[in-house]
Amino acid sequence: MTDFASLLQPDKGQSARTLHVVHPDAWPDWLAAQPPRVRAAVAAHGLTGKPGNAAVLPGEATEDWSALLVCNEPTSSPWRIASRASALPEGAYRLAEGDVGAAGLGWLLAQHRFERYKKAEGQTGPRILLTGDPARVEETVRLAEATALVRDLVDTPTADMGPLQLEAEVKRLADRHGAMLHVTKGADLEKQFPMVHAVGRAADKAFAPRLIELQWGNPKHPRIALVGKGVCFDSGGLDIKPAAGMRLMKKDMGGAAHTLALAALVMEAHLPVRLHLLIPAVENAIAGNAFRPGDVLTSRKGLTVEVTNTDAEGRLILADALARAGEDDPALILDFATLTGAARVALGPDLPATFANDETLATDLLAAGEAVHDPLWRMPLWDGYRDMLKSDIADLNNAPEGGFAGAVTAALFLQRFVPGDVPWAHFDTFAWRPAAKPGRPKGGEAYGLRAAWEVLKTRYPAR
Known part of the structure; x- marks a missing residue:
């Protein structure tokens, strides 16, 4: 069984990448508030703010990158960020806008594989999600x-x-x-x-x-x-x-x-x-x-x-x-x-x-x-x-x-x-x-x- 408890952890200020989850309706304002390097990356990826748009965004330094997901699902949806849990590089992440909420469940399940008879191909290390609501971790797991x-x-x-x-x-x-x-x-x-x-x-x-x-x-x-x-x-x-x-x-x-x-x-x-x-x-x-x-x-x-x-x-x-x-x-x-x-x-x-x-x-x-x-x-x-x-x-x-x-x-x-x-x-x-x-x-x-x-x-x- 997947070690789900290791994939959802309380946020204690540890080092982590930022994950931006932007609703399509908020896309214009969000994009306008970004620095030129982010707007240039968005344009290079051809992102238009449609649901499912996703990219890795550059930071000030080479290793200082963040991730973006455009999503129209409500914040109460368990599946809101599930697509990123199996697509991003291994490491720790925290949401830039709001706390994890119900989305922690989808994040965990996206990393579960049935491997009794066949090992999953191309699977890298764990993607850890940090949450500011530690009381919810046990129930989600x-x-x-x-x-x-x-x-x-x-x-x-x-x-x-x-x-x-x-x-x-x-x-x-x-x-x-x-x-x-x-x-x-x-x-x-x-x-x-x-x-x-x-x-x-x-x-x-x-x-x-x-x-x-x-x-x-x-x-x-x-x-x-x-x-x-x-x-x-x-x-x-x-x-x-x-x-x-x-x-x-x-x-x-x-x-x-x-x-x-x-x-x-x-x-x-x-x-x-x-x-x-x-x-x-x-x-x-x-x-x-x-x-x-x-x-x-x-x-x-x-x-x-x-x-x-x-x-x-x-x-x-x-x-x-x-x-x-x-x-x-x-x-x-x-x-x-x-x-x-x-x-x-x-x-x-x-x-x-x-x-x-x-x-x-x-x-x-x-x-x-x-x-x-x-x-x-x-x-x-x-x-x-x-x-x-x-x-x-x-x-x-x-x-x-x-x-x-x-x-x-x-x-x-x-x-x-x-x-x-x-x-x-x-x-x-x-x-x-x-x-x-x-x-x-x-x-x-x-x-x-x-x-x-x-x-x-x-x-x-x-x-």
Whole structure:
């Protein structure tokens, strides 16, 4: 993991280059105030004050240079100066205009690389950013570590990130924070979490299914449950995906990665909560014992489910985990899942489809997402579509025919397994960035993580 703490440091007057960040509207006045050598350099670079213009500016002496970035992003944006963090020479920098603020996060993440299988080319030494707000450093570093964790877990291929390895990641976190770890597998899994077992039973023994639970904190504090979909690879089962649809299915455990990172944030900040992390971890494989279209599964809650599509497996394993989460009287349940293609068709990769059964929780999440530039989009738990989940032979079906409102019906399915009096939110997130942006490389990505964290730390402030 990148040593983020070394890249964001309190400003104690140490030697550093100046980084000018100029808004396009302020460009004429800024340029007019510069000495002739700077104006000449700007002209030589052909800079016109458009967003993205950047250059190294000469100082009075040869080694006395500074850097320039023209940026139209608000000062509250984490990505405001991310493009410079990976482009400037190594060394220390301080902003000329205003303090770092939220931009520290983008600066850190722009220097993180996933290098498990291939070393990044052309990478030089660290770029250190100095901040006049030292109290913000620890929180920024934690957010960078949590985001990088999601990215790295999702980027790791299934051969190295199956259910066993996902369990190892949870154990590492539990050991670090003195949390309790409980893993249910084998015959106990079949008995206690039958739908998790059914989805994962066709996998090779090395990828055997399991329900991973971590509990931490004072039992007297409010209990919050985090449930993450951990489908480490999804072939689609007997309703097999085409090759193009299977290509990125290593990321189908992105929900688990999000909740694992969110749990880390909770424990590192010592929030006064009783944390319950639940990750149903499976591979949806194909073999002679695979669950079939037409099978009827009995869930942990006792509801029966007719399997109308084995490629709608995520909601099955989440249902058992949500039922378990609701058994201990939680004050809040949040689940993350790479659940439906319908959500991506509707909202694209950047916006997690967000469902909530509680108006206050929904309002808080949307406001938090806007405040920390981690946007969410609320979707309806529309009662009028509940009939789509009816089955002729069971209590529910797992995939309504016709394809209408796929994200909504999936959320409605999950809601059947959540206690009605418990505030609950479901994030249908992509967990993947299809094209790179500054500070946000192509690959695994955390969407909704910072918004959820903002709500948790506001509701349960550290003492």
